[in-house]
Structure formats: C-alpha cells, structure tokens
Amino acid sequence: MHDDSSAPPDDETELVVVTGVSGGGRSTVARALENVGFYVVDNLPQALMLDMAELxxxxxxxxxxxAMVLDVRSRAFSTDLVGAIKALKERGFHPRVVFVDADDEVLIRRFESVRRSHPLQGDGRLADGIAAERKLLEEARDHADVIIDTSHLNVNQLRRRVEELFGGEDARRLRVTVLSFGFKYGLPPDADFVLDARFLPNPYWVPELREHNGQEEAVSTYVLGQPGAGEFVATYANLVGATAPGFEREGKRYLTVAVGCTGGKHRSVAIAEELADRLRQARISAHAQHRDLGRE
Known part of the structure; x- marks a missing residue:
C-alpha cells in the first residue's frame, strides 16, 4: 500500500501505539483514548502499522x-516493535508509544479473579506466562515514550491518567506528571526523576494532622512552612524548567517526577501539588498525581 509517491504526513496526524502486558489494562487505555477523540484500532498486527498510519x-x-493497540495474542505479532516504529518515523510520522505494565503479583490476582489463563501460559503456571511475555516485550518497554504502571490504579484512575496525557493539549509539548508515592510501597518504575521529601518533619507525628493528607491546607501549610521546603520545590522547578526545552527538542513528550515520603500521604503529596503548581506558573504542562494516597 505504501509507496514513495505518497504525500508525507502533516503535523496534524497524531499516532499513538499502545502495547504492554496482558492484564495490564490495555483495553481501558483504548477506551480512554476513544473518549478523548482517538480512532482506536485494537489487536492490530505489527506488520500493518505503516499501512494503518497511511490510511x-x-x-x-x-x-x-x-491509536493502534498491539496484542501479543495476535499471530502476526513480532518482537520487532522498535523496527516498526522506525519505519513509521522514516515515513515522516511521529508515533508515541505507550507501554501498560503492572507488578507480577497484581497481574496474577487479576487473572485469577476472572478465572482466565495467560495467553502464553500453555501448560505451565500463570507466572510462567507472565515471564514469557515480559521477555517478548522487553525491548518494546525499553523504547516506550511513556510507561503507565497500573498496579495501584483502578479503572477510573487509569482513564483519568490517559485523559491527562492525551486530552486536548498540543501533542508536541512536554507533559510533566508530578507523582507522589510512599517509599514503603516501592519506587515508581516509570519515574524519570525521584525526589526524597523525607528530610522534612513528618506530619504523621503531629496529632491534629495525622488523619489529614497533603492535599488539605493544614498539612500543606505545615509541610511547605518547614525550613528547606521552599528551596526544595524551587530547585526542582528550576531543574525541570531548564531541561524541558531540551527534552522537547529530543522528542520526549512525557516526564514523570516522583516525590516520595514514607507513606505517600503527607509530605510527598503537599510537595507534589506545590511543584506541579510552580511548573504550571512557568507555562509547563504539569499535573499532580498521588499513587499511594488512601492506602493506609
């Protein structure tokens, strides 16, 4: 179908390629993309990606x-997603690759809850199928523009995440997610920068603040009023501001700045909200997201 005489794509052609682990939430991502105006082609063989883009x-x-959603269950699926993306770029397209992931334990619970086997499980265990698929998708994950870890996201939270990433704004601008998290629940696997807010006094030990969180004014005022808090936020706002133009020139469209404290309830939440606000004031597209808020 494609040939050298075809007109090159213009900047209005927006392509998103969605892949990731089975059970990770690709179908939810696909529905969310439809909600923000994308035409979604599900279970597309990789060999047809360039044809679909030209159509x-x-x-x-x-x-x-x-949006083109790739599924490992397709017989036409190959491991050369990187080559397929390169072919799109050589043709003048600018695809953005979304990789949907989740922890093995979470995937096992999801498959067991719906009484389904893993597509690559064969006669083995669920864990064997998950491991085989991770191996198959390893290179695709390494070359993804954005990784969405759905381990701690419900369907509505995942939908909002996709809408924040792909809804409405100029697709060529860098979009920053400032993600609060609790170190005791593990590091976010999709973080580009990790900030540690544990140098600040913990509101957990202030009785009147313990049951509140960093989105509430009393906790936010307490956290941001501590020595070093303002300088901490300003330093990282300046860092993101200084690097954003370079990231955009290099074609990076998504940046995740993770801010951690012990439990992800007080300090990291307040800092993440303030940092996202500072970035927006600097005309950088930014929003705060709170991975572990409500887990305690």
Missing part, C-alpha cells in the same frame, strides 16, 4: 488521531 493520514477527520 489514517489520507482519511483525515477523526482518523487524524489514531
């Missing part, structure tokens, strides 16, 4: 925003 470019209209 979308020629069709125009709603198809100018097309």
């Amino acid at each position: 979308a470019q020629k069709a125009g209209g709603a198809a100018r925003h097309t």
Whole structure:
C-alpha cells in the first residue's frame, strides 16, 4: 500500500501505539483514548502499522488521531516493535508509544479473579506466562515514550491518567506528571526523576494532622512552612524548567517526577501539588498525581 509517491504526513496526524502486558489494562487505555477523540484500532498486527498510519493520514477527520493497540495474542505479532516504529518515523510520522505494565503479583490476582489463563501460559503456571511475555516485550518497554504502571490504579484512575496525557493539549509539548508515592510501597518504575521529601518533619507525628493528607491546607501549610521546603520545590522547578526545552527538542513528550515520603500521604503529596503548581506558573504542562494516597 505504501509507496514513495505518497504525500508525507502533516503535523496534524497524531499516532499513538499502545502495547504492554496482558492484564495490564490495555483495553481501558483504548477506551480512554476513544473518549478523548482517538480512532482506536485494537489487536492490530505489527506488520500493518505503516499501512494503518497511511490510511489514517489520507482519511483525515477523526482518523487524524489514531491509536493502534498491539496484542501479543495476535499471530502476526513480532518482537520487532522498535523496527516498526522506525519505519513509521522514516515515513515522516511521529508515533508515541505507550507501554501498560503492572507488578507480577497484581497481574496474577487479576487473572485469577476472572478465572482466565495467560495467553502464553500453555501448560505451565500463570507466572510462567507472565515471564514469557515480559521477555517478548522487553525491548518494546525499553523504547516506550511513556510507561503507565497500573498496579495501584483502578479503572477510573487509569482513564483519568490517559485523559491527562492525551486530552486536548498540543501533542508536541512536554507533559510533566508530578507523582507522589510512599517509599514503603516501592519506587515508581516509570519515574524519570525521584525526589526524597523525607528530610522534612513528618506530619504523621503531629496529632491534629495525622488523619489529614497533603492535599488539605493544614498539612500543606505545615509541610511547605518547614525550613528547606521552599528551596526544595524551587530547585526542582528550576531543574525541570531548564531541561524541558531540551527534552522537547529530543522528542520526549512525557516526564514523570516522583516525590516520595514514607507513606505517600503527607509530605510527598503537599510537595507534589506545590511543584506541579510552580511548573504550571512557568507555562509547563504539569499535573499532580498521588499513587499511594488512601492506602493506609
């Protein structure tokens, strides 16, 4: 279908490629993309990605925003996603690759809850199928533009995450997620920068603040009023501001700045909200997200 005489795609053609582990939430991501105006092609064989991109470019209209969802269960699936993406770029497209992931333990619970086997499980255990799929998708994950870890996200939270990433704003701008988390629950695997807010006094030990969180004014005022808190936020706001133009020039569209404290309830939440606000004041597209808020 494609040939050298075809007109090159213009900047209005927006392509998103969604892949990731089975049980990670690809179908939810696909529905969320539909909600923000994408034409979604599910279970597309990799060999047809360039053809689909050219069809979308020629069709125009709603198809100018097309998402292609790749599934390891497709017989035509190959491990050379990187090569397929390179072919799209050589043709003049600018695809963005989303990799949907989750912890093994979470995936096992999800499969068991719906009484389904893993597509690569065969006669082995669920864990064997998950491990085989991770091996198959290893290179695709390494080359993804954004990794969405759904381990601690419900369906509505995942939908909002996708809408924040792909809804409405200029697709060529860098979008920053300032993610609060608790160190006791583990580091976010999709973090580009990790900030440690544990040098600040913990509101947990202040009785009147213990049951509140960093989104509430009393806790936020307490945290941000501590020595070094303002300088901490300003330093990282300046760092993101200084690097954002370079990231955009290099084609990076998503940046995750993770802010951690012990439990992800007080200090990290307050700092994340303040940092996201500072970035927005500097005309950087930023929003705060709180991975572990409510887990205690």
